[in-house]
Amino acid sequence: MTQGMKTGLNPGSSSAPGAGCRKGWGYLAAALALAGNLVFAAPGPRGTGDLGIVVERGAGSLRLIETSGNTTLARIEGLGDLSHASAVFSRDSRYAFVFGRDGGLSKVDLLEGQVVRRVVQAGNAIGGAISQNGRLVAVSNYEPGGVKVFDAETLDLVADIPAIYQEGKPASKVVGLVDAPGNRFVFSLWDGGEIWVADMTDPAKPGITRHRGVGRQPYDALVTPDGHFYIAGLFGEDGMALLDLWHPEKGVRRILPGYGRGEEPLPVYKMPHLEGWAVAGRRVFVPAIGRHEVLVIDQDTWAEVGRIPVAGQPVFVMARPDGRQIWVNFALPDNERVQVIDAETLAVIHELKPGKAVLHMEFEPRGEEVWISVRDEDRVDVYDTQTFARVASIPADKPSGIFLTDRAHRIGL
Amino acid sequence: MPLGLNKVIGWTAGIGAVLVILSGASLAALAARPLVPDPPGIASGVSEDRAAALRHFLTQDCGSCHGLTLGGGLGPPLRRELMVDKPVPYLAYTIMNGLHGTAMPPWSAFLTPEEGEWLARELKGMNP
Numbered sequence: 001m002t003q004g005m006k007t008g009l010n011p012g013s014s015s016a017p018g019a020g021c022r023k024g025w026g027y028l029a030a031a032l033a034l035a036g037n038l039v040f041a042a043p044g045p046r047g048t049g050d051l052g053i054v055v056e057r058g059a060g061s062l063r064l065i066e067t068s069g070n071t072t073l074a075r076i077e078g079l080g081d082l083s084h085a086s087a088v089f090s091r092d093s094r095y096a097f098v099f100g101r102d103g104g105l106s107k108v109d110l111l112e113g114q115v116v117r118r119v120v121q122a123g124n125a126i127g128g129a130i131s132q133n134g135r136l137v138a139v140s141n142y143e144p145g146g147v148k149v150f151d152a153e154t155l156d157l158v159a160d161i162p163a164i165y166q167e168g169k170p171a172s173k174v175v176g177l178v179d180a181p182g183n184r185f186v187f188s189l190w191d192g193g194e195i196w197v198a199d200m201t202d203p204a205k206p207g208i209t210r211h212r213g214v215g216r217q218p219y220d221a222l223v224t225p226d227g228h229f230y231i232a233g234l235f236g237e238d239g240m241a242l243l244d245l246w247h248p249e250k251g252v253r254r255i256l257p258g259y260g261r262g263e264e265p266l267p268v269y270k271m272p273h274l275e276g277w278a279v280a281g282r283r284v285f286v287p288a289i290g291r292h293e294v295l296v297i298d299q300d301t302w303a304e305v306g307r308i309p310v311a312g313q314p315v316f317v318m319a320r321p322d323g324r325q326i327w328v329n330f331a332l333p334d335n336e337r338v339q340v341i342d343a344e345t346l347a348v349i350h351e352l353k354p355g356k357a358v359l360h361m362e363f364e365p366r367g368e369e370v371w372i373s374v375r376d377e378d379r380v381d382v383y384d385t386q387t388f389a390r391v392a393s394i395p396a397d398k399p400s401g402i403f404l405t406d407r408a409h410r411i412g413l
Numbered sequence: 414m415p416l417g418l419n420k421v422i423g424w425t426a427g428i429g430a431v432l433v434i435l436s437g438a439s440l441a442a443l444a445a446r447p448l449v450p451d452p453p454g455i456a457s458g459v460s461e462d463r464a465a466a467l468r469h470f471l472t473q474d475c476g477s478c479h480g481l482t483l484g485g486g487l488g489p490p491l492r493r494e495l496m497v498d499k500p501v502p503y504l505a506y507t508i509m510n511g512l513h514g515t516a517m518p519p520w521s522a523f524l525t526p527e528e529g530e531w532l533a534r535e536l537k538g539m540n541p
Contacts, residue, residue: 268518
């Protein structure tokens, strides 16, 4: 049934059932966009469970998308510099909080298709998180380095946490900011080589626990879907830093030490991302830094149990929600390719060439389809993850991140 | 670095003062020029098509770390006014060879030496 609804490459070319309805949406959105009116009026009440946004990094705009018919509903403009932008969602999945490179934090109403609040909270930012209870939005900043916490309702500043790790030195750039159970935020200090846990029980007075000397230049981090473990990848040395959030008193442990010892790493043309949790069974899949490999970790022992040779330097290593497949995209010069790994056999079972500069992939909540942004082709493509057929293609202006609303209900996203 | 910038500003102001005696039109022409004049006699060796591709590369790929508007990110900002006291050969060398101990990789696998220099000049606003 889903297949029938989604066969058309675009609303205009499809004669599948429901095409008329999709056409209507398309025309409505287009007409409203032309009229300069960003509001798209849904015919009657509408849920948000199949909505999402695509970041148009160059234009500073978003495309509001829906995944039931794979169409664009509206274009939302005026969000500033969206290079490396990311987003989280309110607990009712109605609002997206978009973190821009220029320090802009924008609250976007998906049902109205417009920005409802916006603050420029720093000179240079990298991402953010929403608290377990949904009341706080935290942003990790490069300049000035630290984390700022805002009221999710009003975007009023609630707490400011400068990442001062050593007296006399400028505050560290902050990366890998995630939410964790217990209304905590966890983040890493790029310059400081530390992991900090902020307990937001009293939002105005965060309780900070510092873990020092976790390794050189943590570049990004992730938290397990159960909120149990936080892992930071290290750029400055081989290895990763692991923090057990059930037992933070045990401190940070190094895993995969020296996974590339004795080998000359390749230049890293794009910093990998650790997002979501590429886990299948007890296996965890992470990108190797400066190597054409995906590393496989056993979650019981945290030891490396395999390396999968892939087409280039991995940027995103993402598990399909059912954990059966791992999808990987790459840095230059291999960024036109996507490879699919079978989580059981650890073999690369398929390769796609979506086009020049594949930047991001986002699975639909149950994993039957995946959205892929192809920056230099100005397109977002949707693939069937079983057949690998392209089932939709949507124009977008230099698209990068894709964020679907089911993130609202997932720890660490 | 601020010292270097001040120097150039002082230098420019000095020239400006001398030129006050010249006509308004000449002065306007001077103002439109970049702070640091082109070194004479360097042919860019980069075609127009390639220049467009290099601009795209600068915005999108350098922009991954330095920001789409070159306002900085994991890498430092590369705004034009910050490039004033950075010589073209230094910038070109850094682009081609990277900076050891930082996240800046060498880009020589993607660029010819002429293209590295073209990008360095682009950062300084020296390309036509």
